[in-house]
Amino acid sequence: xxxxxxxxxxxxxxxxxxxxxxGIGRWLFSTNHxxxxxxxxxxxxxxxxxxxxxxxxxxxxxxxxGLQFVHPEFFNSMTTMHALIMVFGAVMPAFVGLANWMIxxxxxxxxxxxxxxxxxxxxxxxxxxxxxxxxxxxxGGAPAGGWTMYPPLILQTGDAFPFLIFSVHxxxxxxxxxxxxxxxxxxxxxxxxxxxLKMPMFVWTWLITAYLLxxxxxxxxxxxxxxxxxxxxxxxFFLAAGGGDPVMFQHIxxxxxxxxxxxxxxxxxxxxxxxxxxxxxKKLFGHDSMVYAASCIAFLSFIVWAHxxxxxxxxxxxxxxxxxxxxxxxxxxxxxxFNWVATMWRGSxxxxxxxxxxxxxxxxxxxxxxxxxxxxIQPADVQYHDTYFVVAxxxxxxxxxxxxxxxxGAYYWLPKWTGHMYNETLGKLHFWMSTIFVNLTFFPQxxxxxxxxxxxxxxxxxxxADFNLVSSVGAIGFGLSQLIFVAVLLTAKKGAKATxxxxxxxxxxxxxxxxxxPWHTFTTPPKARIxxxxxx
Amino acid sequence: xxxEPKNNANRNLVLSLLVVVVGAFGFGYLLVxxxxxxxxxxxxxxxxxxxxxxxxxxxxxxxxxxxxxxxxVNSYAPFEFAADADSMxxxxxxxxxxxxxxxxxxxxxxxxxxxxxxxxxAAAEHFVKIECxxxxxxxxxxxxxxxxxxxxxxxxxxxxxxxxITLQYTFFDTARVASN
Numbered sequence: 001x002x003x004x005x006x007x008x009x010x011x012x013x014x015x016x017x018x019x020x021x022x023g024i025g026r027w028l029f030s031t032n033h034x035x036x037x038x039x040x041x042x043x044x045x046x047x048x049x050x051x052x053x054x055x056x057x058x059x060x061x062x063x064x065x066g067l068q069f070v071h072p073e074f075f076n077s078m079t080t081m082h083a084l085i086m087v088f089g090a091v092m093p094a095f096v097g098l099a100n101w102m103i104x105x106x107x108x109x110x111x112x113x114x115x116x117x118x119x120x121x122x123x124x125x126x127x128x129x130x131x132x133x134x135x136x137x138x139x140g141g142a143p144a145g146g147w148t149m150y151p152p153l154i155l156q157t158g159d160a161f162p163f164l165i166f167s168v169h170x171x172x173x174x175x176x177x178x179x180x181x182x183x184x185x186x187x188x189x190x191x192x193x194x195x196x197l198k199m200p201m202f203v204w205t206w207l208i209t210a211y212l213l214x215x216x217x218x219x220x221x222x223x224x225x226x227x228x229x230x231x232x233x234x235x236x237f238f239l240a241a242g243g244g245d246p247v248m249f250q251h252i253x254x255x256x257x258x259x260x261x262x263x264x265x266x267x268x269x270x271x272x273x274x275x276x277x278x279x280x281x282k283k284l285f286g287h288d289s290m291v292y293a294a295s296c297i298a299f300l301s302f303i304v305w306a307h308x309x310x311x312x313x314x315x316x317x318x319x320x321x322x323x324x325x326x327x328x329x330x331x332x333x334x335x336x337x338f339n340w341v342a343t344m345w346r347g348s349x350x351x352x353x354x355x356x357x358x359x360x361x362x363x364x365x366x367x368x369x370x371x372x373x374x375x376x377i378q379p380a381d382v383q384y385h386d387t388y389f390v391v392a393x394x395x396x397x398x399x400x401x402x403x404x405x406x407x408x409g410a411y412y413w414l415p416k417w418t419g420h421m422y423n424e425t426l427g428k429l430h431f432w433m434s435t436i437f438v439n440l441t442f443f444p445q446x447x448x449x450x451x452x453x454x455x456x457x458x459x460x461x462x463x464x465a466d467f468n469l470v471s472s473v474g475a476i477g478f479g480l481s482q483l484i485f486v487a488v489l490l491t492a493k494k495g496a497k498a499t500x501x502x503x504x505x506x507x508x509x510x511x512x513x514x515x516x517x518p519w520h521t522f523t524t525p526p527k528a529r530i531x532x533x534x535x536x
Numbered sequence: 537x538x539x540e541p542k543n544n545a546n547r548n549l550v551l552s553l554l555v556v557v558v559g560a561f562g563f564g565y566l567l568v569x570x571x572x573x574x575x576x577x578x579x580x581x582x583x584x585x586x587x588x589x590x591x592x593x594x595x596x597x598x599x600x601x602x603x604x605x606x607x608x609v610n611s612y613a614p615f616e617f618a619a620d621a622d623s624m625x626x627x628x629x630x631x632x633x634x635x636x637x638x639x640x641x642x643x644x645x646x647x648x649x650x651x652x653x654x655x656x657x658a659a660a661e662h663f664v665k666i667e668c669x670x671x672x673x674x675x676x677x678x679x680x681x682x683x684x685x686x687x688x689x690x691x692x693x694x695x696x697x698x699x700x701i702t703l704q705y706t707f708f709d710t711a712r713v714a715s716n
Contacts, residue, residue, distance in 0.1 A: 222564025241708030
């Protein structure tokens with residue numbers, strides 16, 4: 001398995017009493033938070049490449065007008081599967097992997113609170129995505145009704161339909177179990193003198209994210225269960241002929257869906273809040289206000305869902321409420337952006353790869369935030385709705401947003417995981433290629449959307465041709481650039497030996513354990529104060 | 537190994553989090569009746585009355601409202617279905633009749649259901665159907681063609697800025713729903 005790239009160190013560590021078992025059993029039956037974290041991260045990287053290759057199909061088809069390579073039905077399967085795989089298979093498991101690895105190390109706990117459930121929540125994922133990917137080979141093709149699964153269209157899926165629903169159930173189950181584990185670990189297993197407000201930001205944002213997960217993943221499970229019973233058991237939740245209402249699905253889905261987008265960005269805020277202070281060699285500016293801002297964002301995420309469906313025909317008061325509530329989110333988000341900038345202010349900054357990814361995150365995520373504000377303006381949204389402007393918006397917050405933060409975190413903690421410095425030249429090359437190509441891919445899509453090019457359609461009028469070609473070239477370049485990251489991982493153990501501290505300005509408990517982190521850490525609770533003082 | 541109090545703390549916290557999970561799953565289902573209540577109160581989603589009501593109001597002969605009829609046949613329903621007149625001018629408070637004609641295009645008996653929706657949303661609760669073929673499912677013999685009546689009043693409380701109301705029907709084959 002590829003999993004061995006990152007983690008072979010644990011096998012040759014001379015910790016004979018508690019060493020891992022040999023062979024595949026180590027991974028199948030693992031209850032060790034570091035091993036499970038590694039599996040999550042490797043799994044999400046694999047899904048990132050599978051979902052990414054689907055994006056390559058989409059961009060190849062859209063490179064020039066007309067139908068080139070694939071049938072429209074298959075094109076729609078690609079957009080649907082790309083989204084499901086990237087959201088539930090790449091971004092979310094990557095953050096759970098980082099949480100598994102780092103939260104116990106950051107709060108001084110020996111492991112996650114519920115190690116056996118941890119094993120389950122990981123191993124459900126390959127099953128869920130095995131089922132989802134198998135739908136590509138089923139009669140009627142893979143789901144093609146969009147990842148939002150709106151009825152009645154999604155009910156026209158072929159044999160894949162029940163498999164889609166079941167795989168979404170499994171993904172939800174995995175997320176819920178992971179979230180419960182994170183909450184119990186953070187609440188019950190912190191080092192004795194680590195009070196809640198002394199917790200590192202990554203731990204804080206994950207605590208909030210975990211609460212969002214247990215509040216909304218069951219709602220998604222309910223919504224897809226209703227789809228299932230509508231299709232097979234004669235209910236009419238969403239069937240107009242039977243007295244149901246298809247628009248109601250959109251309400252229930254987005255009641256889950258909007259908190260879901262913050263589930264994918266709050267841990268990214270946490271990662272960046274760890275990295276920027278390290279490389280600015282200053283304390284995080286306004287730690288407590290960051291906590292309150294993240295909590296505000298989490299609360300607001302529950303009352304803005306209908307901005308995803310401004311065009312369904314809503315009473316004026318509803319439109320106004322959702323418009324203003326959505327714009328309100330810019331306030332706590334702005335607090336975070338300004339705090340990051342203030343952290344860098346007069347810091348002695350250096351620009352190692354994790355810092356570069358974090359800086360790009362702050363700048364490019366803000367672009368995605370601004371286009372989000374434009375979309376929040378209800379009268380303007382009527383024009384933007386379901387165009388490439390929306391595609392540009394959410395890819396800006398997800399790719400140079402969440403994905404860049406995950407990359408930043410991976411580079412930042414990689415020396416702690418492997419015990420060696422990664423190849424900085426390759427890392428910087430990966431960063432610059434990714435940043436150039438991600439903008440080349442998604443920036444022109446703003447213009448396409450404003451000019452009226454609709455989403456989820458494999459063909460377009462000729463006036464959209466030039467920008468689409470630029471976007472496709474960018475996408476292929478971005479996809480290939482990610483292979484550099486694989487090269488970084490493959491050479492991760494070849495670099496110089498990492499110190500315990502790894503980075504000159506790093507602070508926090510995870511940097512007090514040896515590099516690579518031994519298989520078991522903090523079997524006796526540490527003093528959080530020691531780690532804090534080592535910084536101040 | 538962990539001490540006893542910690543295990544108890546973990547178990548209690550897990551149990552209370554599981555209560556949240558089960559509650560959230562239930563809340564998803566609770567949204568269904570909540571949504572119905574919400575729609576009935578606000579007319580959201582173009583909901584109009586689906587049962588007969590009696591209205592006695594003095595007609596407002598000075599005000600003309602244009603009522604448009606739009607018909608859609610669900611792609612699985614083997615029917616032809618159209619309004620006999622595309623639109624009519626009405627006075628609020630006065631009762632009107634309109635007729636729709638539907639034809640079963642197959643050689644088998646069919647049961648159909650018409651589902652109404654009114655736009656704009658602000659007009660939905662003021663468009664009052666006294667008698668409508670959409671109140672019940674409609675049985676059609678093989679190849680039967682039939683005129684279907686609608687009797688309605690536009691409530692004089694209709695907001696001033698509304699001068700056009702669109703009534704839209706979608707025609708479904710109920711068998712396709714039941715055995716989907």
